[in-house]
């Protein structure tokens with residue numbers, strides 16, 4: 001059987017990740033051709049609706065690249081992205097999409113190799129997950145709901161790993177009532193932005 | 198400084214702090230708070246008659262407490278404007294019973310105890326921040342015993358001792374007994390390159406000022422034993438390495454190692470240090486230790502950053518717009534940085550940056566107009582539901598609520614086009630020009646459609662096939 005070739009949509013901010021991708025290209029680094037990159041000025045421009053639309057229109061994975069925390073060209077856009085992606089990942093499960101199909105990465109303009117490596121690893125992961133089957137009836141009530149109760153902390157969220165699973169459980173009870181991640185993402189209190197951000 | 202104060206186009210405001218800044222490039226309004234000086238600076242000739250009669254004595258800040266001053270005083274001899282000022286907290290007051298001696302002594306009658314602080318608005322087009330730095334507080338490093346042993350000095354105090362106009366008239370003496378030191382130790386990187394105190398950066402000037410002070414010391418006291426303990430010597434400027442070589446030839450000993458402790462034994466100071474080149478711990482007996490203190494951001498810079506909405510870099514100095522290509526600009530148009538406000542630097546670098554900042558400001562103002570990027574946010578007033586969600590998200594305060602029309606508006610000069618607001622607007626009222634949702638959706642569709650079909654169309658086609 002032929003190898004599954006996933007379709008991956010990437011969103012990259014103009015100043016860091018896109019420049020990093022550019023560097024990967026000009027330095028002739030290799031990464032899978034499954035990625036189709038869309039440039040935005042800042043990762044903060046990435047509306048969760050774009051991601052949902054990408055999944056709906058046939059993407060098997062969505063890769064997001066922004067500047068490292070504190071390096072955003074627009075001061076703090078990437079912190080907002082981080083919050084949105086964190087919430088969206090939790091919502092995806094409810095839509096029958098594995099949250100691993102969405103990845104947020106910080107890549108600076110000088111990190112061509114890191115970009116290539118991240119894309120390669122992500123493509124492999126999606127390849128293992130197989131095609132996104134959106135037509136399958138959603139099974140929120142049985143197997144996804146427990147996941148909503150205690151979601152794994154997003155891999156990208158900064159900070160030391162929590163001491164125990166109980167304390168790490170974000171209170172997401174209210175999430176289920178919110179219809180649109182885009183609406184919700186901006187209402188939660190700001191992450192504490194470190195000095196100089 | 199004197200030239201600046203005399204320039205017809207320059208208004209120099211001393212004793213002032215910035216309270217508030219509003220507006221944007223070309224149209225800033227700066228609210229300044231000016232403290233009362235209690236002396237009419239335009240009349241005062243700095244004759245010093247008032248200070249002669251003042252009965253109060255306080256540590257002189259300029260000489261770092263090595264000498265005293267009166268309650269009415271001139272901060273230092275070359276201070277601009279050349280006028281005295283009165284510290285109202287230290288002055289006994291004007292009531293005849295209290296004191297009021299200076300009022301009587303002043304021939305020109307320029308002392309006015311009733312002067313009030315003033316707050317004033319200034320309309321300006323550009324702002325240059327040159328707020329300088331402070332020196333690291335050596336008392337935080339208890340192991341060096343600064344503040345405990347009188348003969349442990351900071352480099353700034355030592356500089357005052359060396360100065361012909363300083364408290365000792367340029368004689369280098371021990372503070373403890375007034376004797377000349379026979380052995381002096383300099384320590385580099387005190388409060389710089391030290392993660393433990395939160396200053397990871399190199400202060401850039403300390404190596405050279407310590408080398409210079411060692412040279413001054415050798416010059417004044419050729420017989421003295423001078424040793425300098427360093428981590429690395431960073432003599433990177435023009436002529437610096439040559440000077441370092443010269444001072445080594447003069448007999449100053451440079452040893453590699455960071456002292457771990459200073460203590461007193463039998464009346465002498467002992468510096469314990471791990472000499473990393475010899476690979477052993479030595480105890481150096483000495484008379485005087487000079488701590489080469491690093492530079493830290495100036496006091497009040499955080500408030501200033503808040504007033505101007507500027508960012509700070511991880512070292513807490515003001516953040517430039519780009520470390521290589523725009524080192525003078527900030528992320529706020531029309532606000533420029535000069536000197537140590539942006540990061541530790543020496544005099545030539547400061548002069549270069551200051552000239553760059555001044556030229557940028559002049560170039561901006563002379564043109565009379567600014568070019569703004571076309572990538573800005575736009576608001577559909579009919580769709581805006583005045584939820585204010587976008588307002589807090591904007592890092593540039595470009596979104597302002599129009600209280601008349603009850604809609605948000607975008608200040609297109611302040612907007613930098615990041616697109617954080619359009620992706621948060623629940624009503625879809627904000628569009629980012631050139632990155633509209635329609636455009637991005639179209640890109641998505643184009644990238645995802647295989648042979649021009651969307652997922653639904655493909656599904657239909659597959660069903661038909663089957």
Ligand code: FES
Nearest residue numbers: 013042066067073
């Ligand atoms: S500009 Fe790169 S994340 Fe904001």
